[in-house]
Amino acid sequence: MNRANLVRAVLALAVLATSFYFAYTKEARLGLDLRGGTQIVLETQDSPTVKADRESTDRALEVMRRRIDALGVAESSITRSGDRRLIVELPDVQDPTRATEAIGKTAQLTAHPVLPNTGQQPDKAKGQQVLPDESGQPILIGPAALTGEGIGEANASFDPQNVGGWAVNVDFKGSGGKTWEQLTAKAACAVGDERRIAIVLDGKVISSPQVTQSVPCGVGITGGSTQITGDFGADEAKDLAALIEGGALPVPVKIIEQRVVGPTLGDEAIEASAKAAVIGIILTGLFIVAVYRLVGLLATVALAGYALISYGALVAIGATLTLPGLAGFVLAIGMAIDANVLAFERAREELAAAPGRRARTVLATGFNKAWSAIADTAVTTLLAGALLFFLASGPVRGFGVTLTIGVVGSLISAMLVSRVLTDAAAARFPKLTKGRAGGLSGAGRIRRWLNERGPDLMKRRRLWLAISGAAVAAAALGIFTQGLNYGVEFTGGRIVEYSTSRPLDIDDARQAVSDAGFPRAVVQSSGESDISVRTSDLTNEEEKKIQEALGKEGGGATKVRDELIGPSLGDELRTKALIALGVALLAQLAYLTIRFRWTFATGAVVAMFHDIMIVTGVFAWLGKPIDGVFLAALLTIIGYSVNDSVVVFDRIRELWGDNPKGKFADIANRGTLQTVPRTINTGMGALFILGALAILGGDSLMDFAIALLIGIVVGTYSSVFTATPVAIVLEKYAKSPPPQPKDKPKAPVHRTSDSSGAVV
16 A cells, blocks of 8 residues: 555545544534424514624523523523524424513612502603503502512522412512612502502513502512512413513514424434435445445445544534534435546546556556545535534525535545445455446446447527526426415414314315414415414414314314414515525625636536526426525536536546537537446435435435435536536637647556666
């Protein structure tokens, strides 16, 4: 083993060992869509005295963190997103009502003296106001004597002497204790309503107890603490204590997004993705072994290394694995085989050109020559992953993370693990590797047919461009006539999915929802016993009415998914989606222009636009939802489309450099024909994975898989019949010269085993 391969072997072993360590010692952090729970996105609002900015949002974050901790939700988290948004994740919480009421209140806690209510209008100039007390009777209160700034700790306790049983004990801090003493001392000297203290939370009287007769007039309650009693139970007392102790939010907050996912949906998604991964790997492995035999078998073994590397990296950086992310993780398995296919096809070409060369030399040359296309495809996919992470939001960002990890893992799997394994096999069994059983000897059926027939595909380039134009026109017609069925993420509103105990006819479900008071709600069947309800505006109380109505008709209804998106956030997400697509097109155009030529870059971008339009048009004609998961699929299709075009143009550039005076259309045709086997073999590997996802993934993954299936088929077509013809047409107007021919490598010097290495 030479020094280079020894270094590769050591690096491969080190990467695999490190990945195994992290995979064995750390557990994956599951997103709420897999684990189940509630995610709430809040947006801070300007108040009359405080502007909602990064600083005030950070202060609100700390207050809300104390409230969440007081609620006792295990493994909860709260993070700031941007300058004004807070993302709260509450695992295993299925009913968001209590959580939203507790963490979203501004919690302006104040204590007021109660004044004699004579029925006259309150003097607002003196801070007087009339509010109903806890029993609903109006009372007149004076200005606030004590605010939340003077309150320290608060806790709920059971008090048998209290009629309600539960009370909240409050400790004061700073001057709060002295203020409370003065307030109660004055009230102890009065009679009737004036002996009461009104405790107001967010403009609502939560308790207005009388100062007990045991408190002396002019002395008040001393000791720096007090007890709030009222008609509330254990949960209400605990929530009240959490609000009091957490303090007041510096700025008001508004709920702009809420997602509730039942754990059943997550379990099913994990199980479906796991089955799809196993079946996809087996089918892909069998296909690669059938095509490339021994080296294909070793590449399949390297796939297991890819899975270990990707999973180890995922848990090492603490990334959250979401449902789209899980799909991206499984999908990247199909991408991981692409680098091997490129290298093996190159090795076959080298061996066919020089049958006498050694197996190790042929393999090394194949990997080296394939590196240019592998690197370009990796960069374009990484661009898509980066755009997803920086421009998208929510679960789609998780898809961008796993897609990026998958690309890096596939490079390590192919250029280190697979290369080390195949090199070892070629060194140990050179004749076997060079023979048909090794997989390097003999062209495949597709390559043999192309070599024998040599069809001039580019001769009819105008026909192919006309077909592509007609397909784009049909897609555009569907988009403009049928319209796009934007998901709740892009339109705003609320969508809730229920699972009923027995199958429920969709017409009966619509009638039940209408009778519950929501005749305009969109009610659809999303499975054998699943019903989804979508409305523009729905409170938690109204949602419970719908659940009860469907449960009455279906023998019980369990909520498995709940998404609430504010209209402002929906507009923002839609805008971000368009920006992401626009930036993706410009970024790919810029990279390919620098890496190749503007004519090649334009051809690749036109093909990419062609693929995006067709996939979007198919979804428009079928009425399928355009949501965040679809956006993830669309940006992945961009990566696939550019990958295919890059491989074709990389070969065309190489052939053109060897023959700069040749006719470009003929050279482009030859380059296209030579890359067809790679395109088909790589596409087949991805189709196995996506087919398994479409069949086993259920409703949550089916649309994602369908979009990618269409995208890969259309992308394979466009790289040959759209991108290349466009480049041929544009080259007539290009002024830049053809690529310079590469210097041919010098013939190797053969030495005997006893040679000193010196050359004279």
